[in-house]
Amino acid sequence: MRTETGQVIRLGDYRPSDYLIDKTDLVFRLDPTRTRVTAKLQMRRRAGVAPGTPLTLDGDGLTFVGARIDGADAGDNAVSATADALVVNAPPASETFTLEIETVVDPTANTQLMGLYRTGGNYCTQCEAEGFRRITYFLDRPDVLSVYAVRIEADRKDVPLLLSNGNPVENGDLGDGRHYAVWHDPHPKPSYLFALFAGNLGVVEDEFTTASGRLVTLKIYVEHGKEPRAAYAMDALKRSMRWDEERFGLEYDLDIFQIVAVSDFNMGAMENKGLNIFNDKYVLADPRTATDQDYASIEAIIAHEYFHNWTGNRITCRDWFQLCLKEGLTVYRDQEFSADMRSRPVKRIGDVRLLRAHQFPEDSGPLAHPVRPRTYREINNFYTATVYEKGAEIVRMLRTLLGAKGFAAGMDLYFQRHDGEAATIEQFLACFAEAAQTDLTQFALWYDQPGTPNLAITTRYDRTARTFAVTVNQSLKPPVAGTPNAPMVIPIAFALAGKNGSTLDHDAVSGARTMQHEGEDGVLVITEPKHEIVFTGIAEEPVLSVLRGFSAPVTRVPQAPTRDRFFLARHDSDPFSRWEALNSLAMEDLIKATRAVSAGDPAAASDALVDIFSAVAGDGTFDNAYRALCLTLPAETDIAREIGRDIDPDAINKARRGVTEHLAKACERVFARIYHELQPRNAYDPGAEGAGRRALRNVALTMLCHAARSTDLAEQALAEADNMTDRAHALMVLTHLAPESEAAAQALEAFRTAFRAEPIVLDKWFTIQATVPRAETVETVQALTKAPGFSWDNPNRLRSLIGAFATGNPVAFNRADGKGYELLCAAIRRIDAKNPQVAARLMTAMRAWRNLEPGRRQRAKTAIESLRRGDRVSRDLADIIDRTLA
Ligand code: 0A1
Numbered sequence: 001m002r003t004e005t006g007q008v009i010r011l012g013d014y015r016p017s018d019y020l021i022d023k024t025d026l027v028f029r030l031d032p033t034r035t036r037v038t039a040k041l042q043m044r045r046r047a048g049v050a051p052g053t054p055l056t057l058d059g060d061g062l063t064f065v066g067a068r069i070d071g072a073d074a075g076d077n078a079v080s081a082t083a084d085a086l087v088v089n090a091p092p093a094s095e096t097f098t099l100e101i102e103t104v105v106d107p108t109a110n111t112q113l114m115g116l117y118r119t120g121g122n123y124c125t126q127c128e129a130e131g132f133r134r135i136t137y138f139l140d141r142p143d144v145l146s147v148y149a150v151r152i153e154a155d156r157k158d159v160p161l162l163l164s165n166g167n168p169v170e171n172g173d174l175g176d177g178r179h180y181a182v183w184h185d186p187h188p189k190p191s192y193l194f195a196l197f198a199g200n201l202g203v204v205e206d207e208f209t210t211a212s213g214r215l216v217t218l219k220i221y222v223e224h225g226k227e228p229r230a231a232y233a234m235d236a237l238k239r240s241m242r243w244d245e246e247r248f249g250l251e252y253d254l255d256i257f258q259i260v261a262v263s264d265f266n267m268g269a270m271e272n273k274g275l276n277i278f279n280d281k282y283v284l285a286d287p288r289t290a291t292d293q294d295y296a297s298i299e300a301i302i303a304h305e306y307f308h309n310w311t312g313n314r315i316t317c318r319d320w321f322q323l324c325l326k327e328g329l330t331v332y333r334d335q336e337f338s339a340d341m342r343s344r345p346v347k348r349i350g351d352v353r354l355l356r357a358h359q360f361p362e363d364s365g366p367l368a369h370p371v372r373p374r375t376y377r378e379i380n381n382f383y384t385a386t387v388y389e390k391g392a393e394i395v396r397m398l399r400t401l402l403g404a405k406g407f408a409a410g411m412d413l414y415f416q417r418h419d420g421e422a423a424t425i426e427q428f429l430a431c432f433a434e435a436a437q438t439d440l441t442q443f444a445l446w447y448d449q450p451g452t453p454n455l456a457i458t459t460r461y462d463r464t465a466r467t468f469a470v471t472v473n474q475s476l477k478p479p480v481a482g483t484p485n486a487p488m489v490i491p492i493a494f495a496l497a498g499k500n501g502s503t504l505d506h507d508a509v510s511g512a513r514t515m516q517h518e519g520e521d522g523v524l525v526i527t528e529p530k531h532e533i534v535f536t537g538i539a540e541e542p543v544l545s546v547l548r549g550f551s552a553p554v555t556r557v558p559q560a561p562t563r564d565r566f567f568l569a570r571h572d573s574d575p576f577s578r579w580e581a582l583n584s585l586a587m588e589d590l591i592k593a594t595r596a597v598s599a600g601d602p603a604a605a606s607d608a609l610v611d612i613f614s615a616v617a618g619d620g621t622f623d624n625a626y627r628a629l630c631l632t633l634p635a636e637t638d639i640a641r642e643i644g645r646d647i648d649p650d651a652i653n654k655a656r657r658g659v660t661e662h663l664a665k666a667c668e669r670v671f672a673r674i675y676h677e678l679q680p681r682n683a684y685d686p687g688a689e690g691a692g693r694r695a696l697r698n699v700a701l702t703m704l705c706h707a708a709r710s711t712d713l714a715e716q717a718l719a720e721a722d723n724m725t726d727r728a729h730a731l732m733v734l735t736h737l738a739p740e741s742e743a744a745a746q747a748l749e750a751f752r753t754a755f756r757a758e759p760i761v762l763d764k765w766f767t768i769q770a771t772v773p774r775a776e777t778v779e780t781v782q783a784l785t786k787a788p789g790f791s792w793d794n795p796n797r798l799r800s801l802i803g804a805f806a807t808g809n810p811v812a813f814n815r816a817d818g819k820g821y822e823l824l825c826a827a828i829r830r831i832d833a834k835n836p837q838v839a840a841r842l843m844t845a846m847r848a849w850r851n852l853e854p855g856r857r858q859r860a861k862t863a864i865e866s867l868r869r870g871d872r873v874s875r876d877l878a879d880i881i882d883r884t885l886a
């Protein structure tokens with residue numbers, strides 16, 4: 001484990017590499033504990049660099065065996081190697097030379113899951129961001145692009161499959177029970193996109209013909225016997241390939257595209273060129289084992305990794321500060337894909353909820369950073385909601401500002417100009433500025449300034465002058481001392497709603513630049529701290545609908561007047577804004593209820609909220625999935641975020657439960673009707689329509705159990721469920737509402753028995769129990785760490801038990817005696833010794849400790865401090881803790 005505090009890397013220090021690597025020939029002689037790696041590197045001194053300039057290659061924990069330069073053994077004087085670097089002291093003066101290096105690595109001892117490691121008895125690699133240097137010494141930086149040829153040798157019986165990037169070239173027998181395969185990837189790539197997989201898996205095969213007629217073989221490798229569960233992933237892959245051609249004009253560029261599903265993986269998946277490696281939970285699905293949410297995630301992640309082939313692989317990042325260049329853009333692309341495959345408003349609402357739940361708190365707390373950070377100590381800690389999700393919002397704003405045509409022209413220019421390069425955000429923006437002939441200097445602040453801007457908006461209608469005045473103030477509170485807060489460009493998609501919700505026309509508008517792209521909402525372009533915008537020719541008093549479709553990642557405080565929001569919740573022609581209005585009204589009631597609970601009073605919903613809730617519940621003209629979203633109250637963590645300080649999670653929990661019961665009772669008849677009308681009629685289909693029916697029916701089930709204060713219906717639903725969506729939901733309702741009941745105990749045991757051999761399904765069992773909202777769950781989680789099926793070594797198990805407890809159970813995690821924090825910190829200490837990346841990520845669950853009420857705040861602080869003071873912690877974890885406490 002690297003325990004050094006880690007030096008700070010700065011964007012301003014970027015320098016191109018003195019040497020480049022035109023060609024990389026790798027030979028792997030696989031062995032469980034002593035894998036030999038030979039790297040033959042075709043080196044080239046960059047133009048302008050003095051001959052003989054020393055060359056330093058990155059390494060991390062390597063065992064050096066030997067090196068040769070231009071075919072001759074390099075003596076100790078020529079080369080010095082430590083575990084973490086190899087220095088060629090006086091490289092040949094010629095412009096090019098070859099450097100051969102031999103190293104030995106132990107994949108079995110690799111518990112970090114970075115570099116070459118073992119999973120399920122197989123060999124697997126993960127190289128992003130800096131894992132390649134754990135395989136061989138290299139210029140392990142994204143701006144060094146090389147053409148790779150890879151030869152893999154292994155035992156034929158145990159390791160029949162030998163895979164790497166690119167196209168297969170050759171394979172054969174080596175005698176002695178060993179065999180080999182050679183792969184060649186013609187596309188120059190950075191080392192983080194290298195991949196190797198070797199082992200024994202089953203395969204599902206298909207093919208795809210690209211728009212220009214290239215036949216591509218598609219293979220998805222999964223555990224033997226699970227092949228049928230890869231069918232949905234294969235279907236999602238083919239749809240992704242077609243969509244990228246149709247929407248962005250981008251075709252696949254190799255003869256084969258492969259996906260391997262592994263059960264030990266730190267993240268969701270990885271876009272290695274031509275050989276994506278996936279966490280198996282994002283590949284395997286069938287109705288018996290996967291929920292609708294699982295299917296949607298698989299579709300989105302398969303698409304995301306595939307889309308990286310252009311946004312990330314063909315055009316990569318110059319340095320890791322530019323991570324959002326590939327991630328923000330690719331998230332935007334996968335969001336658009338899912339929106340086209342399913343319901344666009346439902347997808348948008350889901351994405352905005354995610355942004356608010358994860359990115360907003362990050363952006364207002366101690367771990368806030370710009371979408372393009374300027375410094376880092378450990379790059380693995382920057383695969384964040386800010387880089388990914390806020391990064392995607394920035395691309396979406398570009399699209400809103402430039403319109404469909406301008407945006408497409410910018411994207412086309414980007415692919416044309418930078419294909420095969422390692423690019424920067426400046427180069428990306430320059431393509432849009434040039435193609436759409438616009439100045440994006442101020443817009444670029446979105447990449448550099450952390451924090452969520454706030455808008456304060458007021459309106460005034462003058463009946464005699466027929467004018468409607470809108471005042472917009474923008475402000476940005478620096479989340480971390482010293483961060484900049486200059487005014488930003490904020491696109492506000494808007495409409496002036498007349499009596500029945502229809503959009504009113506206006507003659508003219510002054511006070512801000514506006515744009516109107518064909519078939520889209522009008523957009524007010526906010527650039528100053530304050531704008532006074534006046535619309536003329538307004539025939540009747542309008543209600544202002546703003547930030548339609550969530551056109552910018554901002555907050556709005558104060559909210560629009562309550563009366564306007566009730567109007568918009570019923571009439572706004574934009575489905576997102578209608579949901580937004582309803583959601584903000586529910587939030588207002590939940591905050592009032594929390595205050596009431598704190599003062600010892602009962603929690604209740606307002607009559608107006610009850611009315612609108614029952615109107616939405618009973619309105620069959622809305623799509624089911626959309627109605628389900630509207631009828632889901634903000635989560636306890638959302639309420640806490642809105643309250644912001646001196647948070648008492650128990651009061652929030654009681655308040656939300658009280659409001660839920662009130663609404664459930666008031667709308668009981670409507671929910672009963674929904675529940676019965678939406679009974680499954682056809683066989684399970686993971687498509688949007690079926691998923692929407694199940695989502696709404698399950699909301700109704702939850703509400704009916706609350707209304708009756710009984711879990712009978714959940715028990716019945718559990719008995720009838722013929723798919724995992726309904727089964728997991730009913731089990732969750734039963735366990736959360738009646739955790740002490742015999743029925744819950746029996747149902748949990750039945751679930752465990754049914755899925756004891758299916759780790760990713762058993763994860764749901766862990767999560768349901770880890771999120772029971774009561775104090776005793778701390779002890780339950782403790783006990784579950786000893787349950788059969790749990791493992792401290794597997795990231796999915798850790799996330800489903802420890803992660804779910806810390807991020808999905810505000811009541812137990814924040815237990816007033818601090819035992820929840822102690823549990824998390826003790827678990828993190830244990831995990832850090834083996835897998836620092838996962839430990840550091842779990843630690844982010846404590847980033848909001850300062851917002852708690854004083855007693856919990858102190859206990860949280862003590863737990864974090866004692867974790868930092870104990871045995872030495874990894875660089876990854878130290879980075880998160882130090883920023884959390886700063
Ligand atoms: N680039 C991948 C995510 C990823 C990032 C880091 C990893 O290891 C540290 C693994 C995967 C993506 O965006 O899908």
Ligand code: ZN
Nearest residue numbers: 304308327330
């Ligand atoms: Zn990505």
